[in-house]
Amino acid sequence: MLYEDKQRQFDARNLGYVRANSELFNIGALPIDQIFSPENINNTNGIKIDEQTNASDSYSASNNQIAGYVSGNYSFTKKLNVIAGVRVEKNTQKLNSYDISKSAPINYNRDLTNVLPSTNITYNFSEKSLLRFAYGKTLNRPEFREIAPFSFYDFVNNRVVAGNSELQNAEIDNLDFRYELYPTPSEVISIAAFYKKFKNPIEVVFAGGNNNNITFSNAESAYSLGMELEVKKSLDKLTGSAFLNKINLVFNGAFIYSRVSLGAVTGANQSDNRPLQGQSPYIINAGINYNNQKKNTQVSLLYNVIGKRIYAVGNTYAAGYPDWYEMPRNVLDLTFSKEVLKNFIIKGGITDILNQKSLILQDGNHDGTFDSNTDQVIQSFVPGRVYSLGIVYTLRKD
Numbered sequence: 001m002l003y004e005d006k007q008r009q010f011d012a013r014n015l016g017y018v019r020a021n022s023e024l025f026n027i028g029a030l031p032i033d034q035i036f037s038p039e040n041i042n043n044t045n046g047i048k049i050d051e052q053t054n055a056s057d058s059y060s061a062s063n064n065q066i067a068g069y070v071s072g073n074y075s076f077t078k079k080l081n082v083i084a085g086v087r088v089e090k091n092t093q094k095l096n097s098y099d100i101s102k103s104a105p106i107n108y109n110r111d112l113t114n115v116l117p118s119t120n121i122t123y124n125f126s127e128k129s130l131l132r133f134a135y136g137k138t139l140n141r142p143e144f145r146e147i148a149p150f151s152f153y154d155f156v157n158n159r160v161v162a163g164n165s166e167l168q169n170a171e172i173d174n175l176d177f178r179y180e181l182y183p184t185p186s187e188v189i190s191i192a193a194f195y196k197k198f199k200n201p202i203e204v205v206f207a208g209g210n211n212n213n214i215t216f217s218n219a220e221s222a223y224s225l226g227m228e229l230e231v232k233k234s235l236d237k238l239t240g241s242a243f244l245n246k247i248n249l250v251f252n253g254a255f256i257y258s259r260v261s262l263g264a265v266t267g268a269n270q271s272d273n274r275p276l277q278g279q280s281p282y283i284i285n286a287g288i289n290y291n292n293q294k295k296n297t298q299v300s301l302l303y304n305v306i307g308k309r310i311y312a313v314g315n316t317y318a319a320g321y322p323d324w325y326e327m328p329r330n331v332l333d334l335t336f337s338k339e340v341l342k343n344f345i346i347k348g349g350i351t352d353i354l355n356q357k358s359l360i361l362q363d364g365n366h367d368g369t370f371d372s373n374t375d376q377v378i379q380s381f382v383p384g385r386v387y388s389l390g391i392v393y394t395l396r397k398d
Helices: none
Strands: 003-009 015-019 049-051 060-077 080-099 104-124 129-140 151-154 159-162 170-181 186-200 200-207 213-218 221-236 247-261 282-292 298-308 307-311 324-326 332-339 344-351 358-362 377-382 385-395
Touching: 200 307
Parallel strands: 159 213
Antiparallel strands: 003 060, 015 049, 060 080, 080 104, 104 129, 129 170, 151 159, 170 186, 186 221, 200 213, 221 247, 247 282, 282 298, 298 332, 307 324, 324 358, 332 344, 344 385, 358 377
């Protein structure tokens, strides 16, 4: 059994500059430095700080959940085993605020009971290899900030971000079929096919036709399917090199195809025939690990890259506003640790060695390709490398 009770009270205060008297201070085409010059900041014939807090700038919210889970394990034969279970959740999510665009209070109340079955079927060819079929139903509930009408200015993306009080829970059916081989206890080779079906998936979208606001919206449905390969391989005893025998290789790669169905109402305004927002077409992780237990030395080099994915969904108002895409970025990290004296270990590393640009592009010329030289650059920055070095002293009782 599980019980969760989450309470939140959020209050923001909005202060801004206004003209103290519009008849006595004509901004006209004055440059910013003159508008905000010290002599113009006053309560009579200049600009002043004014309270601009709205009723939508505060909310009270709660999430109350009672859940239970039961499962059973049954072996039909020595090779065929089934684990099945079901989780039942009674969840009440509430949020109270005010929608200034509709001049009406918001009383969000989702009181739902969900039954979430799962099953895991394995067929063991031997002690080292098996087939696995798994199914599970899961939920994705909106966060308070995704529901609340409170809006804030995102200075990075130059947009206003606000919630949507009409959001619904997203439901996901997950299917997974994989073959697993374990040559040794520390090694694995796994290949899998998977399928996910979404009902009411939550996406980040542009609100309205002016494209100044970002909000959250439910699509009608979506699906994703793909293949995954996972390999963990030790080089021990494969060569005569003492150094290579202490190296392990890891790899995990997935290729995913996804599509969204928007429904008649949403589909009339949003871009269609596209992947699910936030879903990359591929994800690759790889690593090389060196582990010398006698000398208490470990070194790891890890690599990661994800395919371009939709950062925010565009729309078809007027001339159309294309989706924003987060572009692929190669990430390489190095970590190490070494015992230099008894109980003293030096640890360190370099995060993001390649230090490539983080780039969000928009296909401004509508040619179906993405090029920072010809398309709209929404966001571009270099995160920077992070170097770390530390000393760890372990207290041991001999």
